[in-house]
Amino acid sequence: MRESAAQRHDRLLTLVREGGTARISDLAARLGVSPVTVRRDVEALTRKGLVDRAHGAVSWPRARTGEAGSGGTGPVLGLLAPSATYYFSEVIHGAHEAAARAGARLVLRISDYRPEQDRARAEGLLAAGAEGLLIAPGWRGLADPAEHGGWLAELPVPVVLLERAADPGGPLAGLDRVSSDHAHGVLLALRHLVGQGHPAPLLVARMDSPTALAVRAGYDGALRALGLERPQPVIDAPAHRDPEGFERGVQELWTAVTSGRASAALVHNDVDAIRLVQRLAELGIRVPGELALIAYDDEVAALADTPLTAVAPPKREVGRLAAELLLERLGRGPAGTANAPRRHVTLLPRLHVRASCGALAAATTATEATTAPEAPEAPGIKQGTTHDHA
Structure with missing residues (x-):
């Protein structure tokens, strides 16, 4: 299975941490990738403050003036x-x-x-x-x-x-x-989708981390709080570790949407949500046209072709x-x-509303309705907001 960028970054950090410093060329050889790829990875990690870079080498961050440990007396x-x-x-x-x-x-x-x-x-x-x-x-x-x-x-x-x-x-x-509080984050997402006029949203979530399990548990609690029945079992579509399982999950979601059983979904996490949107588009399902979608994590959700509404844990x-x-x-x-x-x-997490749940389009429709009284409001759709929810 092809290694993800996140896995490669973790291996790179381990190598740098163990040696204190390493040359780009040596890292490329040990990671089995090109020097260009290593430079790109190092740039990303440097921006996050996880490594220092200078003159073709990368090193573990040292304490700077005014930062941790600079005086040598702190814990x-x-x-x-x-x-x-x-x-x-x-x-x-x-x-x-x-x-x-x-x-x-x-x-x-x-x-x-x-x-x-x-x-x-x-x-x-x-x-x-x-x-x-x-x-x-x-x-x-x-x-x-x-x-x-x-x-x-x-x-x-x-x-x-x-x-x-x-x-x-x-x-x-x-x-x-x-x-x-991931249960609260899930409730924010489902409440927003139901407020947009959708029936009980589906959940697409993995089972391989405490966050994923908390999202699954929070889903059942959110449905109860909103007085909704679970529309079907949770869909497992792990894009990274199980391509065949991911495709089964895609087909299951496609069937639910095309049969009219579902029009909204919450997906954990951002990466799986982006890949899911891409694959559904190949099958003729548009987001947010046929499916309103919210991602969970908000790491890269805003960078998708259609920016994804996302729950952002703090x-x-x-x-x-x-x-x-x-x-x-x-x-x-x-x-x-x-x-x-x-x-x-x-x-408590926040909900960052973007285009993928249809709220922005709904807000535009509401604005047009106020400036053109003759235009009828779309039946059965409650107008959304575009601000953050906390």
Whole structure:
């Protein structure tokens, strides 16, 4: 299976982090791609602040004047993430910004969504001097927290979970955590589509990450809150890891739309949504013409041919607040916060309305109706808005 850019970026970051610095030509050879591809990847990672580039080489970022660790007296925070690209790049940025403001140093390790390696990676961060840990375990399935998560409660330093939940009463329930309320994000999306006059929207979602599972759980809750019945089972269309499964999902969605059973869908995530729109267009289904669509994540949704309306979890804020909470536990916050009660902080996503759900066209129709009274309003369609929903 062809490697994605995100996977290649993670491998590149691992190579640079392990060596501290690397030449572009050496990275190209080890990654099995052209130097041009590596330069393009390095430029993208440099813009995100994940690497430094100079004179044909790339290096792991060093603390700059006024940034984390520049004085050498601040605490060291360890951050374990399943990836340093896509969703988690913003989480890492937020944590780095908070650490920098406090004069702390942030040390990063990547698990590559291999939960069986999380413990060893965390121990490596402790060996590197981390006095507290921000951890987003590389869990992928429902059984992973029980099988690969118990050790988190035994760590000898303060721990804050990132974008992960814990079973009530389980060993991790008493840990600090900061996460996005994905159930609220799903409700925003479905409420918007129903407000546009659509029947119960379909859900197209994967099953290979905690976010995907939270979106699936949030879907059923959102339907109940809106008084709707589930129109059909959730469609699994994983474009990256299962091309045949993706095509089956496309055909299932095509059948639902052409039969009149559905006219709207929420798709997790952006990349799958963009590929889905492209494939549906080849089959004669236009977005938003025949199908109103909202993506979940809002990483690249705005860059699609038809800009995708998207739910945007507050990723950077999650990282920032988690780092601030960890610093408090280390005695670097307001007096008394180190021993304050444990906290579960949940942040609400926003809905960024663009063209793919038909709201912009509806708003245009509403404007034309006010300037041309004779033009009738389209029957059965409620007018939408074009501002962000929080």
